[in-house]
Amino acid sequence: MLLIGAVVILVSLGAALMSSHANVPDESEEKRSSGTAAARTLLKALPEAKRAQAQLPFDSSERTNWNYVPMKRAGVALAELDANQKAMIDPLLRSALSPAGFETAQQIVQHESILAEIEKNPRRDPELYYTAVFGEPGPRAPWAWRFEGHHLSVNVTHVEGQTQVVAPLFMGANPARVPYGPKAGQRLLAAEEDLARDLIRMLPEERRTRAILSGDAFTDITTRNDPTVRSLSIEGLAAGDMSQAEQAQLRKLLHVYSDRMTESAAREQLERIERAGFDKLHFGWAGSLEPGKPHYYRVHGPTVLIEYDNTQNNANHIHSVWRDLERDFGGDLLRAHYQAHRGDDHGHEH
Structure with missing residues (x-):
């Protein structure tokens, strides 16, 4: 049954990948409006009881209560939707994720069937991914949505129809390398x-010593599922102290994460990193440099924190996350919005 469930989800989450992804003149505007339209279409298709379950107030504490472990979540699970309703989630995800990011998200969902086989655990279920909409999708008042389950958390916030923030964005994999079976x-x-291992290995000894945070890998991403990233010292080797080749490798690694998002969302993130100073990014590594051994790294700067760990299940279990230190869940954009609309009831619609 699990394999059949995975096929159903592959069809519903994969239909988008069969269409062309031609460039459009204003991709950012199209993606923002397509996200609004997709959320409205999905909510309209749900019967009243499921719609009440899927749609929460924008100021609900559940909006920032994100997680990446298997658990019951706010929203409506894929298991509760019919095939037509499941297919409506595709456009929502595509409004925030690039084609490559969408495909990775699809693979993470399917991966639950592989994990179920390995662990002989039927609770590893690709149907237990939840969609929640916070607020009323539209061009004025802030609203948000989340698609989340084990090892996947896509959090998207729309502010005044102008900016779409895709953060936090978590992706994980267990097993990171499939040990046997059809997908071995x-x-x-x-x-x-x-790319991260290549970077730490290419550093000469003096710079590598500065980049290494600990000889032992941290057991998980250090900020876990914090709604707001806790105060974390910027440690490791600064990009400003790297050679041109090392900086180029760091940029490649940065793009792996930013390229999970739509082109416009990624461009906005990267431009803010550049304005804050690319040379202020720090790369830090903990644990072994050898493949198959526990390891951890982070990329940390004024506007962004990337964390990655591969320590569990004999270093075959990856967690990775992109955090926007200024705009997670809307952040500074929301504060500016409410300040601009103080006293305006429409500015506080939920």
């Missing part, structure tokens, strides 16, 4: 691991 050898999140 498949590696989810391979570039996230390989």
Whole structure:
């Protein structure tokens, strides 16, 4: 049954990948409006009871209560939707994720069937991914949505129809390398691991010493599922102290994460990193430099924090996350919005 469930989800989450992704003149505007339209269409298709379950107030504490472990969540699970309703989630995800990011999200969902086989655990279920909409999708008042389950959390916030923030964005993989079966050898999140290891290995001894945070890998991403990233010292080797080749490798790694988002969302994030100073990004590594051994790294700067760990299940279990230190869940944009609309009831619609 699990394999059949995975096929159903592959069809519903994969239909988008069969269409062309031609460039459009104003991709950012199209993606923002398509996200609004997709959320409205999905909510309209749900019967009243499920719509009440799927749609929460924008100021609900559940909006920032994100997680990446298997658990019951706010919203409506894929298991509760019919095939037509499941297919409506595709456009919502595509409004925030690039084609490659969408495909990775699809693979993470399917991966639950592989994990169920490995662990002989029927609770690993690709149907237990939840969609929640916060507020009323529209061009004025802020609203948000989330698609989330084990090892996947896509959090998207729309502010005044002008900006779409895709953060936090978490992707994980267990197993990181499939040990046996039809997909033996498949590696989810391979570039996230390989490019970072190549970077730490290419550093000469003096700079590598500065980049290494600990000889032992941290057991998980250190900020876990914090609604707001806790105060974390910027440690490791500064990009400003790297050679041109090392900086180029760091940029490649940065793009692996930003390229999970739509082109416009990624461009906005990267431009803010550049304005804050690319040379202020720091790369830090903990644990072994050898493949198959526990390891951890982070990329940390004024506007962004990337964390990655591969320590559990004999270092075959990856967690990775992009945090926007200024705009997670809307952040500074929301504060500016409410300040601009103080006293305006429409500015506080939920």
